[in-house]
Amino acid sequence: MPNALLPFLLIGPVLLLLVAGIIVILVREQRQRLHQEREKHQILAQQNELLEWQVQERTADLQQSLLRLQATQRQLIQSEKLASLGELTAGVAHEIQNPLNFVMNFSEVSVELVDEVKEEVLNKLPEPEKAVATELLTSLGDNLHRILQHSHRAGAIVTGMLLHARNTTSERQPTDLNALVDQYLRLAYQGIRAKNKSFNTAIVSNLTAQIEPINVAAQDIGRVLLNLFNNAFYALQKRQQQQDAGYQPELRVSTQLINNHFELRVWDNGIGIPLLAQEKIYQPFFTTKPTGEGTGLGLSISYDIVTQGHDGTLTFETKEGEYTEFVMRLPL
Secondary structure (H helix, E strand, C coil): CHHHHHHHHHHHHHHHHHHHHHHHHHHHHHHHHHHHHHHHHHHHHHHHHHHHHHHHHHHHHHHHHHHHHHHHHHHHHHHHHHHHHHHHHHHHHHHHHHHHHHHHHHHHHHHHHHHHHHHHCHHHCCHHHHHHHHHHHHHHHHHHHHHHHHHHHHHHHHHHHHHHHCCCCCCCEEECHHHHHHHHHHHHHHHHHHHCCCCCCEEEEECCCCCCCEEECHHHHHHHHHHHHHHHHHHHHHHHHCCCCCCCCEEEEEEEEECCEEEEEEEECCCCCCHHHHHHCCCCCCCCCCCCCCCCCHHHHHHHHHHHHHCCEEEEEEECCCEEEEEEEEEC
């Protein structure tokens, strides 16, 4: 009997071993599947990250392209507007120039005629009539001088309008801006000295190390530089005339490369800009100078050249009676 039961007794352990083996195999296969799934997930995650990075990079490229396209579109629209405005301004200026020349010419001739009458006719009149005629001729001469003075100012405005009209005609070319700054600084100083030989000022020039030529419209940027320097020298001269005790006029000019921009700073310790005038400083025909000394177009044209013609900025800081600093930035 025991011998007959032996096979049955052995079946249990064998089945247990068989079941354990099957379980081990199933667990191993499950682990392999889980490992493969993890590898697949890692590969998918890496692919998703790569795809997301490529999408972001492509999106950034498209955004930059869109911004460049929009900037180009704005420039084209602005160029068309400036071209139309330039043609209109030039036409108006030419139409004004002819009658203005007649006014100036006849005013000059009339002044000469009044002087001749004073010299040749007055002496022949009786004394009572001579006094009255002298007074009338003097008033007439003063009026003619005022007409002539304002005619010259109107002529300067017309000239400025013509310059404004051809603001978009200059071509860009590689330019050494440091050399351009130095050239127009000397030119402006020689100009102010030619008008007022008693004027002297300290000039501190701090130009950055040699830089590569930058594509700009050299003639237009030269006009901006000349205007900034002339305004600075004018402010220095006016404050010097106030005879402040211990005042020493000084002009500081510096250039540097910063944030992928060329930066020019023009600082003077002149009369500064009045607070009420600061908001209007770039408006055409607005000027803080007395009648006959400014047309009000210098800073307006300069602002258009820098901002619209070269995508740059022209800003200023000032304190009335102490200093003014203009900062021009041009993208490289």
